[in-house]
Amino acid sequence: VGLGNVGRRIAELCKGLLGMKVLAYDPYLSATEMAARGGEKVELDDLLRASDYVSINCPLARDTRGMIGAREFALMQPHAYYITTARGFIHDEAALFDVLRDKRIAGAGLDVWDKEPPQPDHPLLQFDNVLASPHTAGVTREARANMGRIAAEQMLGALDGKRPPRLINPEVWPAYAKRFERAFGFTPG
Structure with missing residues (x-):
C-alpha cells in the first residue's frame, strides 16, 4: 500500500529476492507507473483479500488516516501478515489488537505507533506473533x-x-x- 520510494524498494526486494507477485494500491499512480515500479495495480480491498503480506508504505495524510481499520483487517486472510513502517494512525491499533487476539490474521510487524515509542505494556506487545521496533529502521x-x-x-x-x-x-x-x-x-x- 503506497508505491513511492519506500514501497518501490520493497516491491523490488519482494519480486527480485523472494520471487513474490506484488499487488499494489496507490491511488496517485497509474497502472503503467505502478508496473514500472514493480507492482500490479489493484484496489485496496482486492489487495487485502489476496495478499499473504500487506505492507503499508504511504504517508500519513487526510485520506490515509484510519485507512486500515476493522473492516479492512476483516478482509485479510487468516494466514496473512500485516506490516507497517509508514506512520502511526494509518491503521487502527484497537482493530489490529482484535484481529490478532482472535487469530484472524497470522501476525504483524510494527515499526510505527500512535504514540512513539510504545509503552512496554502496550496491548499489541503481548502477542508472540508481533514483531515490533521503535521506528528507527532508517536511523543510519x-x-x-x-x-x-x-x-x-x-x-x-x-x-x-x-x-x-x-x-x-x-x-x-x-x-x-x-x-x-x-x-x-x-x-x-
Missing part, C-alpha cells in the same frame, strides 16, 4: 545524510522556482506559486 548515517541532502535539494529547487518532487502537501502549491510570483516576478514550475 547514510539515511540521515540522504535526508539532509534531499531536504536541501528541495529547498534550493523551490527557491529557484521548481516544484519539489516530494511535495507532502500538494494542495498548497497554487498558493505558494502565487506568493512566489508576487515576490520574484515569475511563476514557478
Whole structure:
C-alpha cells in the first residue's frame, strides 16, 4: 500500500529476492507507473483479500488516516501478515489488537505507533506473533545524510522556482506559486 520510494524498494526486494507477485494500491499512480515500479495495480480491498503480506508504505495524510481499520483487517486472510513502517494512525491499533487476539490474521510487524515509542505494556506487545521496533529502521548515517541532502535539494529547487518532487502537501502549491510570483516576478514550475 503506497508505491513511492519506500514501497518501490520493497516491491523490488519482494519480486527480485523472494520471487513474490506484488499487488499494489496507490491511488496517485497509474497502472503503467505502478508496473514500472514493480507492482500490479489493484484496489485496496482486492489487495487485502489476496495478499499473504500487506505492507503499508504511504504517508500519513487526510485520506490515509484510519485507512486500515476493522473492516479492512476483516478482509485479510487468516494466514496473512500485516506490516507497517509508514506512520502511526494509518491503521487502527484497537482493530489490529482484535484481529490478532482472535487469530484472524497470522501476525504483524510494527515499526510505527500512535504514540512513539510504545509503552512496554502496550496491548499489541503481548502477542508472540508481533514483531515490533521503535521506528528507527532508517536511523543510519547514510539515511540521515540522504535526508539532509534531499531536504536541501528541495529547498534550493523551490527557491529557484521548481516544484519539489516530494511535495507532502500538494494542495498548497497554487498558493505558494502565487506568493512566489508576487515576490520574484515569475511563476514557478
